[in-house]
Amino acid sequence: MSLLDDLRAAVGDGHLLVDADVRATYETDWTGHVSAPAAAVVRPGSTDEVAAVVAACRAAGAPIVPQGGNTGLVRGSVPAQAGEVVLSLSRLVDVGDVDRATGQIEVGAGVTLAALGAAARAAGFDAALDLASRDSATVGGAVACDAGGARALRHGTARARVAGLEAVLGDGTVVRRLSGLLKDNAGLNLPALLVGSEGTLGIVTRVRWRLVPALPSRVTAFVPVDSIAAAADLLGELRANVPSLEAVDFLLPDALRLACEHYGVEAPVRDAAIHLIVEAAAVADPTDELAGVLPDDAAVADDTAGRARLWRLREGQAEALEAAGESHKLDVGVPLPRLTEYLERLPAIIEAAAPGSRPILFGHLGDGNVHVNVLDVAPDSDLDEAVLRLTAELGGTISAEHGVGALKARWLGLVRGADEIAAMRAVKAALDPDAILNPGVMLAPPGAPAP
Amino acid sequence: MSLLDDLRAAVGDGHLLVDADVRATYETDWTGHVSAPAAAVVRPGSTDEVAAVVAACRAAGAPIVPQGGNTGLVRGSVPAQAGEVVLSLSRLVDVGDVDRATGQIEVGAGVTLAALGAAARAAGFDAALDLASRDSATVGGAVACDAGGARALRHGTARARVAGLEAVLGDGTVVRRLSGLLKDNAGLNLPALLVGSEGTLGIVTRVRWRLVPALPSRVTAFVPVDSIAAAADLLGELRANVPSLEAVDFLLPDALRLACEHYGVEAPVRDAAIHLIVEAAAVADPTDELAGVLPDDAAVADDTAGRARLWRLREGQAEALEAAGESHKLDVGVPLPRLTEYLERLPAIIEAAAPGSRPILFGHLGDGNVHVNVLDVAPDSDLDEAVLRLTAELGGTISAEHGVGALKARWLGLVRGADEIAAMRAVKAALDPDAILNPGVMLAPPGAPAP
Numbered sequence: 001m002s003l004l005d006d007l008r009a010a011v012g013d014g015h016l017l018v019d020a021d022v023r024a025t026y027e028t029d030w031t032g033h034v035s036a037p038a039a040a041v042v043r044p045g046s047t048d049e050v051a052a053v054v055a056a057c058r059a060a061g062a063p064i065v066p067q068g069g070n071t072g073l074v075r076g077s078v079p080a081q082a083g084e085v086v087l088s089l090s091r092l093v094d095v096g097d098v099d100r101a102t103g104q105i106e107v108g109a110g111v112t113l114a115a116l117g118a119a120a121r122a123a124g125f126d127a128a129l130d131l132a133s134r135d136s137a138t139v140g141g142a143v144a145c146d147a148g149g150a151r152a153l154r155h156g157t158a159r160a161r162v163a164g165l166e167a168v169l170g171d172g173t174v175v176r177r178l179s180g181l182l183k184d185n186a187g188l189n190l191p192a193l194l195v196g197s198e199g200t201l202g203i204v205t206r207v208r209w210r211l212v213p214a215l216p217s218r219v220t221a222f223v224p225v226d227s228i229a230a231a232a233d234l235l236g237e238l239r240a241n242v243p244s245l246e247a248v249d250f251l252l253p254d255a256l257r258l259a260c261e262h263y264g265v266e267a268p269v270r271d272a273a274i275h276l277i278v279e280a281a282a283v284a285d286p287t288d289e290l291a292g293v294l295p296d297d298a299a300v301a302d303d304t305a306g307r308a309r310l311w312r313l314r315e316g317q318a319e320a321l322e323a324a325g326e327s328h329k330l331d332v333g334v335p336l337p338r339l340t341e342y343l344e345r346l347p348a349i350i351e352a353a354a355p356g357s358r359p360i361l362f363g364h365l366g367d368g369n370v371h372v373n374v375l376d377v378a379p380d381s382d383l384d385e386a387v388l389r390l391t392a393e394l395g396g397t398i399s400a401e402h403g404v405g406a407l408k409a410r411w412l413g414l415v416r417g418a419d420e421i422a423a424m425r426a427v428k429a430a431l432d433p434d435a436i437l438n439p440g441v442m443l444a445p446p447g448a449p450a451p
Numbered sequence: 452m453s454l455l456d457d458l459r460a461a462v463g464d465g466h467l468l469v470d471a472d473v474r475a476t477y478e479t480d481w482t483g484h485v486s487a488p489a490a491a492v493v494r495p496g497s498t499d500e501v502a503a504v505v506a507a508c509r510a511a512g513a514p515i516v517p518q519g520g521n522t523g524l525v526r527g528s529v530p531a532q533a534g535e536v537v538l539s540l541s542r543l544v545d546v547g548d549v550d551r552a553t554g555q556i557e558v559g560a561g562v563t564l565a566a567l568g569a570a571a572r573a574a575g576f577d578a579a580l581d582l583a584s585r586d587s588a589t590v591g592g593a594v595a596c597d598a599g600g601a602r603a604l605r606h607g608t609a610r611a612r613v614a615g616l617e618a619v620l621g622d623g624t625v626v627r628r629l630s631g632l633l634k635d636n637a638g639l640n641l642p643a644l645l646v647g648s649e650g651t652l653g654i655v656t657r658v659r660w661r662l663v664p665a666l667p668s669r670v671t672a673f674v675p676v677d678s679i680a681a682a683a684d685l686l687g688e689l690r691a692n693v694p695s696l697e698a699v700d701f702l703l704p705d706a707l708r709l710a711c712e713h714y715g716v717e718a719p720v721r722d723a724a725i726h727l728i729v730e731a732a733a734v735a736d737p738t739d740e741l742a743g744v745l746p747d748d749a750a751v752a753d754d755t756a757g758r759a760r761l762w763r764l765r766e767g768q769a770e771a772l773e774a775a776g777e778s779h780k781l782d783v784g785v786p787l788p789r790l791t792e793y794l795e796r797l798p799a800i801i802e803a804a805a806p807g808s809r810p811i812l813f814g815h816l817g818d819g820n821v822h823v824n825v826l827d828v829a830p831d832s833d834l835d836e837a838v839l840r841l842t843a844e845l846g847g848t849i850s851a852e853h854g855v856g857a858l859k860a861r862w863l864g865l866v867r868g869a870d871e872i873a874a875m876r877a878v879k880a881a882l883d884p885d886a887i888l889n890p891g892v893m894l895a896p897p898g899a900p901a902p
Binding site: 099100101102103123124125145146148152153156157159160169171172173174175176179180181182183184185186187188189190192193195196197198200201210212213214215232233235236237239240241242243244245282283284289333334335336337364366367368369395396397398399400401403404408412415416417419420421422423424426427428429430431442443 | 550551552553554574575576596597599603604607608610611620622623624625626627630631632633634635636637638639640641643644646647648649651652661663664665666683684686687688690691692693694695696733734735740784785786787788815817818819820846847848849850851852854855859863866867868870871872873874875877878879880881882893894
């Protein structure tokens with residue numbers, strides 16, 4: 001049989017998509033990038049069907065691109081080469097009951113973060129991980145990229161939420177660890193290796209998610225600060241003195257201005273070198289805890305509408321940027337002690353690589369995660385390389401939470417040693433011996449030129 | 452040069468131990484088990500020296516057993532075969548400063564959990580992971596076994612605390628990820644694979660540890676409950692209604708009696724089918740939160756001495772057991788929905804395998820982690836096999852937090868599929884191609900008989 005026949009047998013006729021019109025949405029990612037054409041899109045309805053798709057693709061030597069909500073920025077979820085098979089997890093949307101005794105819930109990989117959060121809240125719990133892209137981004141995608149968002153400061157990234165998972169490895173092995181045992185170190189922890197592996201080792205199909213208790217009292221503050229260094233000091237004070245601290249995001253002035261103009265609102269506080277959005281959540285009102293540490297000119301909201309108004313200036317950045325035109329988007333991380341230097345040097349680096357462009361900078365201060373967005377960039381600029389080189393020079397990472405994807409694979413050597421990358425390749429070969437899972441993502445094809 | 456000459460060159464004359472008398476403490480684990488004689492004990496003083504030891508042993512084909520505090524129960528840190536080299540991490544005891552902005556501290560692998568906790572507290576933070584063996588157990592050992600202890604209920608196991616680490620892999624590669632970036636998914640997360648790998652893939656030399664805020668108000672309750680099922684229900688209520696919940700351990704009646712007799716004290720509450728030790732910690736006194744959920748006949752302590760008296764009945768189990776004679780110790784986990792059945796069937800299984808023996812059962816209810824201790828067991832009993840088979844039958848794990856070691860390696864197939872174990876072997880071969888790291892630990896030698 002042909003590959004398409006095998007895929008049809010695996011998932012059923014209605015879930016094999018071959019028409020170009022129907023494929024198009026699966027071949028276009030969140031940034032608007034249109035990929036190479038897929039051989040087909042398959043939408044398996046169970047883990048067994050995922051395994052059957054993997055078997056069919058292995059037999060045919062056809063590469064597979066696993067796809068969740070497709071909200072990535074690095075071309076990790078659309079075909080890099082013509083003829084790849086897009087494996088959409090969009091039908092794995094089963095949401096289990098919250099297990100109150102363990103504080104866990106089992107969900108399909110295609111469940112959105114919004115749906116996960118709603119299920120948790122309905123049972124008096126909290127999913128602990130949330131992203132602005134929550135209505136599209138999926139649990140499987142968050143796990144595959146080890147996403148974190150703003151609340152990783154308190155709760156850790158997706159890694160910390162995975163109490164178990166089920167996945168189909170590149171060699172066809174089904175790893176099934178869904179007992180919900182928080183402590184289970186019988187054998188190598190293959191699930192932990194899969195978290196953040198960007199679909200290069202296996203395809204996550206189900207996740208057992210560790211919830212946290214819902215905290216009824218939540219306060220948000222918008223804080224003007226006069227230097228990055230002072231912001232880092234304030235972060236230290238908050239960490240030490242506000243146990244209910246949940247998030248510390250930041251906006252540089254141009255980003256704040258962009259959002260204010262887009263939404264037609266005044267800035268909530270005075271001008272400053274950097275603005276922080278600080279959130280605390282607790283059983284009892286955490287306002288007093290915060291008040292002891294925050295400056296008097298912070299704007300504080302403890303009601304839902306007021307909090308949403310403050311957060312919109314941060315979470316609405318993607319929307320405001322989209323309205324302002326096409327933007328380059330790089331998701332990087334820099335250790336806090338180097339962040340001042342990074343943010344001071346970055347504008348000149350950007351201007352040199354993309355003259356006349358407009359950097360819009362914001363991110364998660366608590367973990368040094370900077371979302372570098374640049375408007376008005378000429379198509380042939382060397383912006384990515386220039387920004388990633390500066391990031392690496394200051395001990396940072398070329399990917400904080402979006403992954404390396406195909407877009408950044410050739411720069412992985414900036415932040416990982418050659419022998420460590422060789423070790424990664426050896427692990428990849430061990431679990432995906434036919435190299436059919438997401439080829440070219442994370443690990444550049446052997447022999448590809450180094451930057 | 453000979454192996455010993457190479458090792459001497461690697462670590463210096465004073466840190467190569469070859470005399471049988473000096474080696475003896477390194478060849479005897481916490482259970483009193485005396486291992487096969489080591490070729491030598493080496494005590495490297497830096498990561499570079501660890502790498503030099505690995506190189507020397509690779510060249511000579513000599514297996515290495517990494518050793519931390521040697522508090523394990525499964526023969527994972529002493530030689531399984533004569534001629535292995537014990538690599539003690541006991542000189543890697545550097546304790547860095549707490550980085551307040553990130554809430555992290557960098558420590559050598561040989562630092563004890565007690566020292567880690569003290570350093571955290573001195574800076575107004577909390578290490579979040581604590582074990583009864585804290586004065587001996589090391590950070591490196593906790594990471595290698597993904598240990599969790601009582602407070603994993605709230606804070607997760609060691610895995611959740613690792614913000615970065617440095618390790619020497621079996622192939623000599625040094626993995627160094629100490630930037631402290633909470634979000635850094637550039638490439639496969641080899642550190643996450645190393646957590647819980649029991650020294651079979653690499654030797655952890657340094658760890659960047661994620662602290663949590665210190666919580667000043669701490670309350671402990673000792674709670675009599677009339678059935679395991681009722682205890683699981685109470686756990687669910689506590690999870691949902693007590694956000695400050697930190698630990699829920701348990702003791703069955705024989706364990707409580709043993710500790711009371713050993714310490715010469717009365718039980719703090721009435722007789723019951725199971726006793727829970729519940730701990731909550733918060734900024735403000737969590738007594739009211741707890742009071743709404745706990746039964747009236749619980750004993751509650753919010754002062755240091757009172758709390759210590761209650762916890763001693765649980766943490767003193769190892770000491771009480773030691774005073775009572777030699778005991779078999781198995782660390783297993785069972786999903787909460789099956790725990791009633793497990794604890795009901797276990798005594799008969801134990802009696803059949805070891806007639807006349809005395810089971811002493813306690814553990815961490817929050818994660819279904821049961822420490823099975825049995826006194827008065829005949830040397831040739833099949834107790835381990837009988838207990839592990841029941842555990843696996845009920846969907847549990849043969850190792851919760853102590854690891855598989857050499858002792859349980861032949862039973863790994865009870866809880867992991869043959870293809871998943873094959874995948875583990877492939878990963879092992881990728882990172883330790885000469886198979887010199889902890890051979891026989893976790894993964895039984897190929898061809899060893901299945902149970």
